[in-house]
Amino acid sequence: MPRAAKQATLSRQWELLRLLPKIGSGKSTSELRQMLSERGFEVTKRTVERDLLDLQEIFPLDCNDAGQPYGWRWLADSHVSLQGMELSEALSLGLLEDLLKQLVPPTFVEALKGRFAEAANKLAALPGNQYARWADLVRYFPPGLPFAAPQVPGRIFRSIQRGLLEQRQLAVAYQKAGADQPADLTLNPLALVQQGVRGYLIATTDKHPEPCPYLIRRFSAIEVLEAPSHRPANFTLDQFITDGGVQFGGGKRISLRATISKDLATVLRETPLGEDQNITRRSDTHHLSVTVIDSWQLHFWILSQSPVITVTHPEALRSAIASKLREALLQYDDNV
Amino acid sequence: MPRAAKQATLSRQWELLRLLPKIGSGKSTSELRQMLSERGFEVTKRTVERDLLDLQEIFPLDCNDAGQPYGWRWLADSHVSLQGMELSEALSLGLLEDLLKQLVPPTFVEALKGRFAEAANKLAALPGNQYARWADLVRYFPPGLPFAAPQVPGRIFRSIQRGLLEQRQLAVAYQKAGADQPADLTLNPLALVQQGVRGYLIATTDKHPEPCPYLIRRFSAIEVLEAPSHRPANFTLDQFITDGGVQFGGGKRISLRATISKDLATVLRETPLGEDQNITRRSDTHHLSVTVIDSWQLHFWILSQSPVITVTHPEALRSAIASKLREALLQYDDNV
DNA sequence: TTAAACGCGACCTATTTTGTCGCACTTTGA
DNA sequence: TCAAAGTGCGACAAAATAGGTCGCGTTTAA
Numbered sequence: 015m016p017r018a019a020k021q022a023t024l025s026r027q028w029e030l031l032r033l034l035p036k037i038g039s040g041k042s043t044s045e046l047r048q049m050l051s052e053r054g055f056e057v058t059k060r061t062v063e064r065d066l067l068d069l070q071e072i073f074p075l076d077c078n079d080a081g082q083p084y085g086w087r088w089l090a091d092s093h094v095s096l097q098g099m100e101l102s103e104a105l106s107l108g109l110l111e112d113l114l115k116q117l118v119p120p121t122f123v124e125a126l127k128g129r130f131a132e133a134a135n136k137l138a139a140l141p142g143n144q145y146a147r148w149a150d151l152v153r154y155f156p157p158g159l160p161f162a163a164p165q166v167p168g169r170i171f172r173s174i175q176r177g178l179l180e181q182r183q184l185a186v187a188y189q190k191a192g193a194d195q196p197a198d199l200t201l202n203p204l205a206l207v208q209q210g211v212r213g214y215l216i217a218t219t220d221k222h223p224e225p226c227p228y229l230i231r232r233f234s235a236i237e238v239l240e241a242p243s244h245r246p247a248n249f250t251l252d253q254f255i256t257d258g259g260v261q262f263g264g265g266k267r268i269s270l271r272a273t274i275s276k277d278l279a280t281v282l283r284e285t286p287l288g289e290d291q292n293i294t295r296r297s298d299t300h301h302l303s304v305t306v307i308d309s310w311q312l313h314f315w316i317l318s319q320s321p322v323i324t325v326t327h328p329e330a331l332r333s334a335i336a337s338k339l340r341e342a343l344l345q346y347d348d349n350v
Numbered sequence: 351m352p353r354a355a356k357q358a359t360l361s362r363q364w365e366l367l368r369l370l371p372k373i374g375s376g377k378s379t380s381e382l383r384q385m386l387s388e389r390g391f392e393v394t395k396r397t398v399e400r401d402l403l404d405l406q407e408i409f410p411l412d413c414n415d416a417g418q419p420y421g422w423r424w425l426a427d428s429h430v431s432l433q434g435m436e437l438s439e440a441l442s443l444g445l446l447e448d449l450l451k452q453l454v455p456p457t458f459v460e461a462l463k464g465r466f467a468e469a470a471n472k473l474a475a476l477p478g479n480q481y482a483r484w485a486d487l488v489r490y491f492p493p494g495l496p497f498a499a500p501q502v503p504g505r506i507f508r509s510i511q512r513g514l515l516e517q518r519q520l521a522v523a524y525q526k527a528g529a530d531q532p533a534d535l536t537l538n539p540l541a542l543v544q545q546g547v548r549g550y551l552i553a554t555t556d557k558h559p560e561p562c563p564y565l566i567r568r569f570s571a572i573e574v575l576e577a578p579s580h581r582p583a584n585f586t587l588d589q590f591i592t593d594g595g596v597q598f599g600g601g602k603r604i605s606l607r608a609t610i611s612k613d614l615a616t617v618l619r620e621t622p623l624g625e626d627q628n629i630t631r632r633s634d635t636h637h638l639s640v641t642v643i644d645s646w647q648l649h650f651w652i653l654s655q656s657p658v659i660t661v662t663h664p665e666a667l668r669s670a671i672a673s674k675l676r677e678a679l680l681q682y683d684d685n686v
Numbered sequence: 687t688t689a690a691a692c693g694c695g696a697c698c699t700a701t702t703t704t705g706t707c708g709c710a711c712t713t714t715g716a
Numbered sequence: 717t718c719a720a721a722g723t724g725c726g727a728c729a730a731a732a733t734a735g736g737t738c739g740c741g742t743t744t745a746a
Contacts, residue, residue, distance in 0.1 A: 359702095359703070359704095393704080393705090394704070394705055394706085396704075396705075396706085397703085397704060397705080400703085400704080417712080417713080418711080418712050418713065419712090419713095
């Protein structure tokens, strides 16, 4: 007989929907009954079956009845959202999708695919159809040159994620920078770092217990092993980066001072290089003063702006930039 | 009396949830009854009231009963997801959140806040709590220097979106580059373009019918007017960009050829500059050949890599880079 | 081959659903 | 200020449904 509590049906079916997996071969009614029971819904297996049948009429559920017990799950790629989407949200999402597509391998964005699709629908369904080409409303350009994001097969990305999350070793074939043949390695995955379009897996090998970055793009084969991964006791990603384990983050803080053009001053006022940035103007020249991290990126940036920026302060940086410029110019003068 | 069709309750309640807004002062039962009716659910207003009360016990709904008629809506910032999130999705989302936070003003990302929160919960709730600090698993670094994303008040961003979507004029106070005082303008919004951390609204004024980019950061006040915006008949964003209306996108396609270092060759092989990129190796030097768009960004990039790249082909580009290098170096030599 | 597990149709009753009505209270506009 | 229209909600009764139980035929695993 039905329990005394009223309104159990809706919350039970709601819970049921959340229990259904999106991937894999689905869950059986017995499993689901058990899981519901653990969550306080004591019902018969029969009821679960009936619930699933009812829900199937409203939601994109898939019942794999190839073999018994049947496997219930969400249809692939389905994304049902409860809260309707506001128009402005849809516009934001359009922009973000454009942005992400250019910045990271498509595989990384899969988790948001459903939501982006929803946004596209929302915009396409606008009355009057004025924005059928809603791409005419928003556009994203990367800050630098539009490098192509490397393709990372979903299979490889997912294996890396599994290894990370389940703390299991990964057997990979890795194409080393110089080598012709990929090398077979067994990695202990520690962290995932993305720099621009480039993704790195930070990992150790059993032979080489110092964490190293491995370019994800260079994995050609990968397998999640049963063996647990050995995580160095005091590894933290923050520490690793601070120690300069990856060339991008680390480095000393320096107090940069430079003369800059008026235009660059305007740009920097709007997007400062650091919190303590200070731009002063003496007669016709602008002076920049800011604390930044001394990295390759900084050198690249200074060089890219070199016609309108002249480093004055850390003497080391000043001479480094000067000598790089000299070296570069040499190539051109030689050939003239 | 109840209709003949069975299973109406569940689908009606789901539909109801979908009809509830997330923002604003909420919808009244009458409105909701009307909307349900349009969707094929012919029920009494009383039933809608009862449904809402039932749903309120399960979902974070908010009934604003300050004044009659009551306003029903989702609680602010609530995001209820049907499909449970897979762990790997949560990891991807962690990375993307990190990325977006650094690349665009926080306001832009609001549409995804709920989903990111869900991912954070998922990761925080991992068994063993080993990844309580899930930030230890993924990290994003921007491709260039980490410029601070300008703060754009949500109010301003939302007004811009409304103006765009509803095609209405915007009254704004805009801080022009040189000017001391913000100028009051009436804009016809056309499109939204984001370049790195900088956001631009493309718009015309009635006095000045040529579309121009306005830096969003520089809007200090904004109001959506009732008046419809005047969209130039043949404006398309693509065309505008191709015509070089914004300095970043436009420009001619040129066939770039350059000598590059071995390291740069490796990097470019992984993230090519263009589809037809070709890198050949003659004796000890590598030669790059690729079709790219001649833009400021390209010049910046070549300068940033100048110690390891020497442009050979478009003579104009070659001499432009050389003269920029010379100009830059002059600043350093003068002072030595 | 056999026993356990599974899907599902059928049955039956307590519970729930839902239209209707009526009363009290708000809001609105003159 | 007042009246009319709109709104929230308690109560009620008829109808429909939800959910436990049983049992049969089939599938699966030992």
